[in-house]
Amino acid sequence: MTISAPVGPTTVHEDLAARLRAEVGAHAVQDSPSEIYQGDRAVRAPQGTRFVLVLPDDVAGVQATLRVAQETATPVVPRGAGTGLSGGATPTQGAIVLSLERLTAVREIDPVDEVAVVEAGVITADLSTALAPHGFFYAPDPASAAISTIGGNIATNAGGLHCAKYGVTRESVLALEVVLADGTLLRTGHRSLKGVTGLDLTQLLIGSEGTLAVVTSATVRIRPLPVARRTLLARFADSAGAAAGVGAISRSPVRPAATELIDGGTLADIDAHSGSSLARGTDAVLLLELDGYGIGEQTADLTHALEAVGGDVLVIEDEQEAERLWELRRSGRGSGAGGHRLGEDIAVPKSRLAEIFTELAVIGERHGVQTSALAHAGDGNLHPLLAVDREASEAADSSLPPTLLAAADDLVRAAIDLGGTISGEHGIGTSKQGWLDLELSPVSRALQLRLKDAFDPQHLLNPGKAL
Amino acid sequence: MTISAPVGPTTVHEDLAARLRAEVGAHAVQDSPSEIYQGDRAVRAPQGTRFVLVLPDDVAGVQATLRVAQETATPVVPRGAGTGLSGGATPTQGAIVLSLERLTAVREIDPVDEVAVVEAGVITADLSTALAPHGFFYAPDPASAAISTIGGNIATNAGGLHCAKYGVTRESVLALEVVLADGTLLRTGHRSLKGVTGLDLTQLLIGSEGTLAVVTSATVRIRPLPVARRTLLARFADSAGAAAGVGAISRSPVRPAATELIDGGTLADIDAHSGSSLARGTDAVLLLELDGYGIGEQTADLTHALEAVGGDVLVIEDEQEAERLWELRRSGRGSGAGGHRLGEDIAVPKSRLAEIFTELAVIGERHGVQTSALAHAGDGNLHPLLAVDREASEAADSSLPPTLLAAADDLVRAAIDLGGTISGEHGIGTSKQGWLDLELSPVSRALQLRLKDAFDPQHLLNPGKAL
Structure with missing residues (x-):
């Protein structure tokens, strides 16, 4: 040849x-x-x-x-x-x-040190699978856990359902191995739970969206599997009622592992596509998970707190039924299927949850947009969905109608006005840069750019993202 | 006039x-x-x-x-x-x-948002006192809590006894108000529990020992007072036995609020000066606090775990007796009273606790130095005390004998060799700078100095400290 x-x-x-x-x-x-x-x-x-x-x-x-x-x-x-x-x-x-998808080694699991050392490309859920035989789990659980990687989670400081109790990704990372812009390897942090030597580069790198360095592996904190779990479903007349339920939990001594608020539009969607009857005539529910010791006492205290503000509380004893409820929650995509849809990610202080739900409805009316929302209500994080019907004549292209973008803009501004943030857990990337100035002062942005310069003077790492 | x-x-x-x-x-x-x-x-x-x-x-x-x-x-x-x-x-x-001692306002307590806004000069324990009527507490509890300030705690990322369960200061700070080197006010962070907008300046500032900016106030996370508390005292034959007890806790599903290891020298000192009988013929104890729901189940599981590795476990039902034990723990100053004494602050991965105690004894023998240690064992943080007798002829001056400094040097190096850190929670300040290179690579130190430049180009803030 x-x-x-x-x-x-x-x-x-x-x-x-x-x-x-x-x-x-x-x-x-x-x-x-x-x-x-x-x-x-x-x-x-x-x-x-x-x-x-x-x-x-x-x-x-x-x-x-x-x-x-x-x-x-x-x-x-x-x-x-x-x-x-x-x-x-x-x-x-x-x-x-x-x-980083080929860096998939779980290098080490150490139950006594309560750490695992994992490479960036490990799928988040796979880590918990690997930990289960040791009686441990990895707490951060973004909705994408089954498909996203530890490295991506660290880059975005990913959140999820269990953050109010267990913290976001940041609280589970003790040390990092990263490669700097010039190819140099840098190890940051410590394997012991405490350590205060020098500036905390680990924490600065978490959530920096690949703009400061490339994470290759992390020493993460692992936690013992809880001795018990219990799911509760609390129905409220409306979102404001459910928000009052969240406030009642804050004032109680119980801290659920998950506190998910599902609003009327999302409930209707779930019940329609799955034949369930989550809503059962109400317009908002809290789906809650308790875990740990004293699950009976916790259940009693939580039920009492929620009933005191008008919640209709159902304790789910059956594990399969509980699992089905969580699957329904995960299936909730909000109203407006088949149309143009825009998902958002904002957070507000928990005391302002009722107000942001009101704002969401007002904004929907103003722009003629269907609105619905799921919320990780325990940490004030909302995922509203904005939707408009597709015109019959329209091609199925992906560009979003201006009305949807205008509604999203109003919503992000409403979150800021309520003392919240333009991104609870998804990050800024390219799609939220236009709103950065709403949250960060010119002084803050200038300082952040100087920090970027300190790491990456040529601005080669993920230019045009995040900052 | x-x-x-x-x-x-x-x-x-x-x-x-x-x-x-x-x-x-x-x-x-x-x-x-x-x-x-x-x-x-x-x-x-x-x-x-x-x-x-x-x-x-x-x-x-x-x-x-x-x-x-x-x-x-x-x-x-x-x-x-x-x-x-x-x-x-x-x-x-x-x-x-x-x-910052005159900035003493607790600006706000919000039980629904689970935050307090406090000025830098607030005494740490005073914050928990202010929170108690609301049913909340502030978790970080350095031993100095009754005399140190929130601002100082943030500057050093202070730890304490309850960090393995509740985290160090870092885990309780959501947002900061700081003044930059040029007098500009900067607000960082968010009031919601989640927020990922931009680089996390809050986390970078925590533990920076006043070298990047001056903290004037903080939005801190507060937590509900636990529904129950229980103290346990577990006696072991020696420090290695107690370290095995710490490992047994890691492998169990129980996470005590505090896990304090008191070694033989410290026990002897406490029993001698207070007439107690903590040691009772053994050479190391774990003093443990459980809190939260299911305190009975937690106590049973913890007792079982500790007995399985040879612990002699006493459950303290009486609250006054429990409080007395914690007072005795706080009174523990180690052996060598009246002589020259040097306290240390190192941390190692928990699996290496037995080894660091062995090293401590070896180093003591090598240098003719009395050694003893208290440890926040749940997070691998040791406070060894090194002491030598004062010569009868010696004036009571405060300069430390070279043998003590040499022993401390060996000890810090031993911590590093075991995968630990040169400072668990006290910070670097001026006294630990000589050891920085043991833990931080030249790449890391150079990067940290560039970050310092980004904040404080004239190097006016706390020069000669920390970095």
Whole structure:
């Protein structure tokens, strides 16, 4: 067989790919990557965006990739599983997309130290699966846990359902192994639960959305599986009533592992698509999980607190029934199926929950938009859904109607006016940058850019995201 | 009455004091401050060190002080109550010592949001006193809680006895109000429990020992008072046995609120000075506090876990007796009273506790130094005490004998060799800087200095400390 001499690289793109192949290995470099790498679950790169995908299978490969990036002044977009909802992993023109998906080792599980050492590409739920035989679990549980990675969770400081009791990702990370923009390896933090030596780089890196360094592994805190669990369903006349229920829990000594508020629109959607009867004539429910010791006393105290503010409380003793309720909760997509839909992620102080639900309805009316919301109510975090019907004549394109964007804008501003935040747990990415100035002062933003400079003077790491 | 014309300032020191009086108010400025401001509980400024003390009574006063500092290029040493154990608040020659002690307002307590907004000068224990009528407490409880301030606790990321369950100071701070080196006010963080907008400046500032900014107030998370408490005392043959007890707790589903390991030397000291019989023939005890729901089940499971590894467990039902035991624990100063004494603060992964106790004994023998230790064993944090007798002929001066310093050096290195840290909770200040390179790589230190530059380009904030 005769093979013609290879044609030399003719474009910057091919040149970059060739160089990466030489440094990281041909098996790790793709210059025409599959479509799935063109964005995350919220934002796609504009058509025609060209990038090189690198999938190193070890830390050395990550370092080599970043060295090539620095030498060629190429932007790098770090990527976990691409399940983000804010466009944080969207490729930019000419960039290297650096996927950590092949770094999947659970390097260590230590029940006495109560830590696990896991690589960035480990799927979050897989860690808890690996921990279960040891009697432990990993507490942070974003809704995406079955498909997102530890590294992505750290990049966004991911939240989830159990944060009011167990904390967000930040509270479960003790130490990091990261690669800096120039390819240098840096270890931060400590394996002991305490440690105060120097500035806390670990904490600064968590939630930095790949703009400061690339996380390759983490030492995370693990927790013992609770001795018992109990699910409660509390029905209220409306969202304001359910919000009062959340306040009643705050004033009680009980701290549920999960406190999910499901509003009328979401309930109607769930009941319609699954044949359930969650709503049963009411317009808001709290779905609650208790765990730990004294589950009977906890149940009694929580029931008492909720009934005192008008809740109709059902204690679910049967485990299968409880699991079904949580599945229904996870299936809740809100009203407006089939139309244009826009999911939001805001948070407010818990005392303002009733007001943000009122605002949501007002905004919906103002813009002629259907509104509904799920909330991780225990930490004030709402996921409203805004929807408008699709015109029959419309093509099924994905661009959102201006009315939906205007409603989202009003909603984010309402959250800020109520003392809240423009993003509870999904991050800023590209999709929320327009609102950054609502929450961060010019002094804060300038300072954050100086910190970015300290880590990444060439601004190669995830440029145009987060900050 | 005739008043002669004031004599103009004749020195830089008086000039600075006059300028501060003009900007902050005469009542807030002292150019010959009382002796208590000359250091903290560990390190005194060298004799003859001259500084101006400023005690602003509001945030505007803090800002004015920092503006004067910047305009005159004067270093600023922020100060809480001066109870630190690492020299973080020690004045330097010509500096402004900026005490936050007059910022004592608890601005707000909100039981529904589960937050309090407190000024930096609030005494930590006073916050819990203010919260108690609302059914809440503030979890971080350094041993100094009755005398130290929230601001100082934030500057050092203070720990305490209840951190394994409730976290260190870091886990209880949601938002900060700080003054930057140039006098600008900056607000960081969020009041909702979740929030991921931008880099987490709050977390970076916590534990930065006054080197990045001056904290004036904090929004802290508060927690419901537990429905029940129970104290247990578990006796073991030796420290290794007690360390095995700590491992047994890790493997159990129980998480005590406090897990204090008291070794033989400390027990002997306590029993000798208080007439107690804590040791009762054994050489190490775990003093444990359980709290929350299901206290009976928790007690049974914990007792079972400790007995399985040879612990002799006593459950203290009587509240007064329990309180007395905790008082005895607090009174434990270790062996070597009357001699030269050096307290340490290291942490190791919990699985290495037995080894660090062995190392402590070996180091003691090597240097002819008496050793004993208390440990917040639930988070691997040890407070060893090193002591040598004072020669009869010796004057009662405070300089430490070289043998004590050599033993401390061996001990800190041993902690690092076991995967631990040079400071669990007291901070670096001036006294631990010599060991920084044991724990932080040159890459990490260089990066931290760049972050310092981003906050404080003139290096006016607490120069020579921490970093």
